Amino acid sequence: MLHYILGDIMNKYDVLKEYYGYDDFRGIQEECIDSILEGNDTICVMATGGGKSVTFQIPGLMLDGLTLVISPLISLMNDQVLNLKKIKVCAGTINSNTDEYEESNVIKDLKAEKLKFLYLSPERLLNPKYEKLLLECNISQLVLDESHCLSQWGHDFRPSYFKIIDFIKKIAKKPIISCFTATADDLVIKDIKEALNINPKIFKSSFDRPMLYYETIRCKDKKMFIFDFIAKHNDVAGIIYTLTRKNTEHLYQFIKEKGFKVSMYHGGLEDDVKRKNQNEFLEGKTMIMVATNSFGLGIDHKTIRYVINYDLPESVEDLAQQQGRCSRDGKRGVCILLYNESDLYINEYFINQLEDNTELSSDEIKKLKKRKREKLNDIITYATTNKCLHQYLVNYFGQIHSSSCSNCSNCLDSYEYINAIKDARLVIEFIRHYDARFGIDTIAKALSGIKTEKIKKHNLEYSRYYNKIKNIDYVKEIIVSLLNDNYLIRTKGEYPMLTLSNISCDLFKEEEYFIRVFKENNIVNRLLRPTTLFEKLLDYRDKKALRIGCPKFKVLREATLEEIAKIKPQNLNELKKIKGMGEKSIAHYGDEIIAIVKESNKI
Template sequence: MTTAKRALKKYFGYDHFRPLQEEVIKSVLQGEDALVIMPTGGGKSICYQIPALIMEGVTVVVSPLIALMKDQVEGLHANGVDAAFLNSSQSAKQQADVMERITEGSIKLLYVSPEKLLSHEFYYLLLQLKVNLFAIDEAHCISVWGHDFRPEYAKMAYLKKQFPHVPVIALTATADNLTQKDIVNQLGLVNPKKFNSSFDRPNLSLNVAPGKDKFKTILGFLRQRPHQAGIIYCLSRKATEGLSEKLKNAGVNASYYHAGLSAEERARRQEDFINDEVPIICATIAFGMGIDKSNVRWVIHYNLPRNIESYYQEIGRAGRDGLKADTLLFYSFSDVIVHRKFIEESAQKEVSHAKLERIQQFCDAQICRRKILLNYFGEHLEENCNNCDVCKNPPRVFDGTIIAQKAFSAIVRLKEKVPAGILIDVIRGSSRQEILSKGYQKIKTYGVGKDIAHQDWQQYMLQLLNLGFISVAYDEGNALKLTAQGREVLFGERLVNLVHLASMKSDPEVKPILKTGKQEAREGLFEALRKLRLQISREENIPPYLVFSDASLQEMAQEEPTSEFEMKLISGVGVRKYQLYGDLFINEIVEFGQKKNQEAKKSGESFYQTYEYYKQGFSVEEIASIRKINPVTIYSHLASLYEKGADIDLTEYLNSSELEQIEDAYRSLNETGNVKDLYLFMKEEVEYYKIRLGISYLKVLSSS
């Protein structure tokens, strides 16, 4: 593992492995099969790339999409690793060249499609190579329960039969228990080690909004996130085209992507998005699995996803670099109807309907949304996340332990074999023929909950499900099962808080955080570094994030490294990256600092002169006349000085009515601080300079 850590620093610029990576790598180096469930952005690739770099021979990586292979190989090349891919996008000569390099032993990682892996030609090539590992990426595609079933994946069990001594590692971002079992069986893995990384992505904010005024909401969302890259997922091709057109008409640089476009056009649009030429893409779910873009800052679901697995996989494309990212899901019953129609035309109807119901429950829930997601994947979160719309606008709760115990006792007495509907009928003492014919009226908990309405029991059961006290066995007729946490409640070892049904509400208020001068300066440096990165990426014809990730740029903006030693301490700056770009970014940081110092000195001198005249009792008009400066500029000086703590009375220039009017507009526009927006919002009734003074007054008031 010492060698592994050296390789991690040398090639990828990281000092430490992320959670579970080290354990997975140890298992692979010991020759064991493994199943790795690790969320998008959790660092799955490192789990097989590091072993490939330090073991003798070649690692074969099976990847479902050409774009994904291309991104992975380009990323490895940027880090100084010799890797290649074989797929249908290459000419016969290109493939022959790759095969020659493989047989020479110069390639450490070879990416192939499942179709290529299953070809006779490739099988004979494998017999000539020293293969040290097979890595199956996006392994959920193997399973019929997975959301992107791929028939070729189901034939890969031959790997263990033909190469029994070569370890196989299967990796995916999302897989419930059914899918995990299926992956192991389909691949024929031998006593695989299972690694379930935490599904918690605390950097992602989770928000659900009603499906009304969607376009207006999106424009407001984008206005608060200028220059950020994001994906808007739509249910239909027509919706992607229509929304993209509306955004462009509103002055937003956006494009669309769906399977109806030609392969060449899809590739071009994807490249434009990856290379930051078009920051926003409106897409169907055909878009995303092949995107290895680390600086996607937000994901919007214009329509309801078909299940929680899809939702989690898609929001996982935001914030892969670990920085703050936002998600927004629009929820409407019309989307549910469309999904139900699709399900009726497909296989696996019962399971698909149940999973659609769970994503509905997620949207309707009034408890921490992160708890619901983690519980769905078998992970329990004790505390609320404080980074979802429900946590930020919490409903009232009460001690619901007795209610929970009644339900849990009935589940146990019914031997965990009935779905929620029957359970509620039993608890409420229903005399339906189905209940009586099975003798359910004889169990001790029959009728113990008749004082609670049926629809209220449904809501409480939903909360208990989302809290992780019960689970649903989809392959057993949706039977309810009691979890370990649920048993603790049943036996009086744990209390349960439930949400008062009357307190459930929607349309949460979002309050953005005010930025300090230091934060604004850091963001200015980040933007300068981002522009330099974009310039380099265009010159070298590679995606910007392959130069440096947003996370690396943020750390540079924070730490301001100005030497080789300091730059190599930045996460993501390995040996090769420093050789290529280190000096360029150090120079940019130094120049930015010099420029800011000059501006600050010049600005400070001007502000100081204004303040000296103000303290002497001169009016704004007199100061402007003396200094030969526009009075509006003098007001701006006073506003800035006030924010910095200067002893200035801004109410001298604003009456209480004007200040109240500015405050109402400021709050209505989510405290954006944009003078022009406020001016237009107030129908041009309050002068610009007064709005500027009012904003400064409110900022200081909020921070005090």
């Protein structure tokens, strides 16, 4: 284990190579590391998968003293401590999963000044027992992971984070404060600065992840979509996110009954069950994880190739964070959002639950509900826009993405277009006739002839518009298209209605109005299949590393795999000539690699 000041004998590049196996830093990692090592308080807004942990761990390794990491999730803490121990770094965590023996060892290492990293929740930090112990330590860096939790404008606000400043004020020698988050706009950053009373250097990485293919699908039968998808891709690791524990359990059971190996994760499970399910997925024993948002933060599974949002997330920030679990190794991946209007009932339920928050004043609750509804409208726009999805996400986070991406369902050939001028006029006539009194769901049901209590209450079954268009999904596609083209406006508030815009009447002057209808495509199938020999070798190496619990670069380096793909050795003697294929590598992987090369030659 590491017990000395690494910064005295190694520079940041040496540490990166020796402990993490990389030759170069990515994105803004190096700038953030330099800022921390120079003693600056630092806020780093880095897209999920951008390498946040490496960015604060390298300064932590090089600085004298302890790096104290405040994190909101037990799974994140456990996973990062495990990874640090794998590279022979003395690290520990104390949380509700820590038994007495393990806790006593962590405290022993802490008192002996051996511990380089200690992970705690904000609640545990403020426990008098641990606070007293920590105030006696030499804390060189205090890291706030998921620091958006400090802000009421953040998508995952946690009041306990506010009290961290009280602990900081008690430290005799103020440590460097490093804040990390994947999702923070200017309001959130302002809150972080004020809550911690810091004037930090701020770094933001690009939010664009061009290797990911984004797709949004208006989906009536989500379960059948999931079944069809995993039947085609059951050999690829992926996460299916739901919004509620109930949906997680129902979908898990459905997939399991269809005969697939699947894991489940949500906050209501017992800790030992969560650990077991998480480990089965990380070790490749199951390829599918059905989970709420409580799964994934800090999990080091770089070869997850797809993320499906079964329910509409609460915000674009949540969506981006969940999509960030996909292909953290920089390879291709697929992110699909399934959407229909019934999702909104769940989202509205969660917003209304804020009334029960006893830690906020009524005025704060009112403001927070308003903000949450604004966030909900933003994610609805993402789900229904006909513009580039990469562009929408990047622009949402305040950065520029001016052109189409050629890697989302809106930019590629995922739709066909039909002329819906007659039916679009009917929608506008209906809204005008009823003076904008109804929302999307009621309008669509009335026009397609679906009788509900609300339809009967308002006598819409006797309307001249009732059952005029027949197909409810088609009606909803028309409404979404009219909203995107500004012919309609969706009002804000708890019960949004559809109203006409100042250009609605212009549609009656047009001869044509084309709307998009989703069609089957082979894009996803193509993206989730390794095609080149190099990709197949990478896929083999990544799965092997998962199964044996070893860093990928310690199995085989990418440069070695590139050389194998180029030379295409046909036997072990030829394979031995390639740099990086020593006797141990030949013994462990040689036969399997030759089999992959020969199989590739047949294609």
